Amino acid sequence: MDPQTHYGLLSLLPATLAIVLAFITRNTIFALAIACFVGVLSMGQGLMGFPTLLKTTLGTTEFSWILLLELFIGTVIAFFQRTGAIANFTRFVEQRALSRVKVQLVAWVMGMFVFFSDYFSPLFVGSTVRGLTDRYKVSRERLAYIADSTSAPVSVLVPITGWAVFISGLLIGMGPIETAPEAISVFVQAIPFNIYAWLSVLTVGLVIIGWVPSIGAMGRAEHRARTEGKVSRDGAQPLLGAELTDLQPFEGIKTSLWLNFVLPVLIVISVAIGTFIVMGSAKTMEAFLAAAVVLGVIMRLQGIALNDIISTALSGMKGVMPAIVILALAYSLNQLSKDMGTAGYIIDITRGWLTPQLLPAITFLVAALISFSTGSSWGTFAIMMPLSVPVAFTLTGDTLTPLVYATVAAVAGGGVFGDHCSPLSDTTVLASTGSACDHIDHVKTQIPFALGVASVTLVVYLGLGLTL
Template identity: 35%
Template sequence: MDAFISLLPPLFAVALALATRRVNISLFVSIWIGGWILTGNPITGIAQTFDWFAAVMTDEWNARFLVLVSLLGAGAAFMHRTGGSQALAQWLSGKISTSRGSLLLTWALGVLIFFNDYVNSVIVGNASRELTAKQNVSREKLAWVMDATSAPMATIGPVSDWIGYQVSLIAGAFAVISLTDEKPYWVFLQSIPWNFYSLLCLISVPMIILMGDFASMRKAEVRAGETGELIAPGDTPLSSVEDDLGEVPEGRGSVWNFLVPLVVLIGFGCWALWYTGGGSEGKPLMDAIADTDVSVALSWAAFAMVAVGMAMALLQKQTLEDCEKTLLAGFRTMLPALVIMVLAWSIGTVTDDLETGDYVIEATREWLSPNLLPLLIFLIAMVISFSTGSSWGAMAILTPIGVPLAFNIGDMTLVSMAIGAIFSGSIFGDHCSPISDTTVMASIFSGSDHVAHVRTQIPYAAVPAAVSALLYVGSIVVASPYLLLLIGVVIQGLLIKFLASRKTPKTS
């Protein structure tokens, strides 16, 4: 089996989803193709497909994540039914009166909520969805702003469960090469300036908001601005709290009905991340974060959020029956997303069983050299993460290979560059792959059609990705990552300005 064949199922899933706009069917067919490739028979391939479904749904981490997403949906439902989301939108609308202002606020919130990408989606989506709707911002653009900040921020911190995971991978790679005189966390910090994609992606959001839209996103914004249609005709949002729960009586609740559950979610989440990692046993903060059980910690936090939301509903004299309906409706809003996640995880299992990552690395091994190493690692990480929908998976595949290789053919500077390139390319896929859980979460909590979100986002992700590739080439002659970043920001600004100035045919 070669690299192309092993890449066929995930690439087919992406292409078919974009062509047909039916993401569930596309994912199922692609998983079946993977089963066919693995077993050599289309009939046994179907049996293999359902074996994969069973495996991912009974995996402990995945099962907890399904519970987590359901609880987050219920928490968002209580925010809505107690009037908190509406009160926040009304309060913010009195202070922000432009679409640019509402999107810049969304971006700022995304930057501030850096400790977990899932929590980022819940908080930012619920805080900005109604506000941006009042300014006729398309759901596609809201989803892009949320998606472009959640994963990039989580990977550069300063403190997050992502960073704990990344540092643990670096520590493991150092152990393999007996590199005991370097601190993994300090090397991680040194790699951040080389994480070009994450940094440029974060900067691209205000740039595009202020300079103008291009490609298919421009059409979406024109549609929303001229017709008020936040979602294109024929598109279907992954979930809609407003549609599923109905209108809330005027004057019910206040901003506190949004802020209190939010504070509980963040505060309890931070404590649980520290506690489940062994913080109460005396572990240093970063060691505790590295060893934390994310699915357990965030499930606890989401349950606490739901409990507080229900208590606030009862204080408003809502009945237990009303609370139960809100709870079940919140679960129901997450059902389409849960189906996509199971399918996306199954595609990840397909690529694992077909050894996609190993084949991609083997196909490019002969090209590697000290000068080209950061660029090639970045490109390989992009392919793996986009194909599998998992940045953590791409990091886990490449860090044990890339770090020793960089150390053996270069020095610690090249090691920092390699680490930055691994995380940079890995975030690209997590940011814009249609089978990434982070991309799905952005679609859920923005109220966007998933395929529409992916289709409009890819051109925007391609800009910082292309500039990042140029900067890795530039690192051959320019040693400073800060100078390279400055050059990259200028190039990115000029590129966005050029693309935004091009005329787009009017939609019919």
């Protein structure tokens, strides 16, 4: 492993500062902005370094995509609210006489069902089930945990997602892997070894049914919700604008659960999966654009005025703006971490520990540290796959063995760890958004479970390394 150029220990400063300030101040936007500002000053770029960082980072196709995706998702959610679709869904589920536990299990299953997009899943689950969980006195923190833990951890286990395509694409050219079908085959073979993702999804179900206790901050949040009826703590700042949380259904218009809710969801799923099968890439943003347009047309045919439809769409866009601002700053911090060589420094100080027995465990640990520090799973994959998998092939004589599969899975699971629980992660932000939960409250209540699963995963990989 050749060390990447980095700023040494200083390269950890921006990400560390952002995480620490976020917990201290409970204001993620302030923490990220200060971290970016201090980072550019540390690199000697002066006062103009901060606006320059924002311009270069946000003026990209990648950020434009996430920006448009969030705006269209906000529009669809606002249409759901305005047509009473979510209220209709709530009534439909309530007719099944569900219990508090079963309502949470519904959210868990819905999160696993929407496997094709870790962006759509937490927003869809949170916004759709929130009315139900509020009614059954389930804390917003618990809902955010369920929505978050069934997004990226599920997406990375399914071989027909963008995650599978991206990871397998990185594997082409390594060892005996020469073609895309061979790379996909390796990804599939590695799925059983992705301990972190499997345990993350399973743990949610065990927490819901009470086999795993709600410890620490999560336990306090659940006790507050059950005994006081407060789904959010006093003083919490939900990461969803009042434009969405306070949007009331249009009066005097009869709407349909199937036309106003089920059909748009089917459009999103069909377009996303269909484009993946035909084009090899799930067009998620285009799927939400199509759903928003179709739903807008249906609303007009149902008698809702055009001005009201446009106003509702704008309210939806405004409602997701807090999340967009955080994502913009998180993307900037991620770019800053790349420029300062944060990942390279972490790799440089850990590469001496690599042995055949420790390879899966150290790979998972390093990938987890990088993803938590940067909030980027795919960025972690791009860094760690070319570094760790060739080492595995060297140890196995360019032969596909369980050690190789375990190493690929360790990179995937380690990357998901940060995507799953880092306060800098886009998925973590979207889980807080969909659930209308205070972002730091979500992070604080989720981290103990994520760390517990990561610890078990590390022990399993140590055992696998000794066995393999």
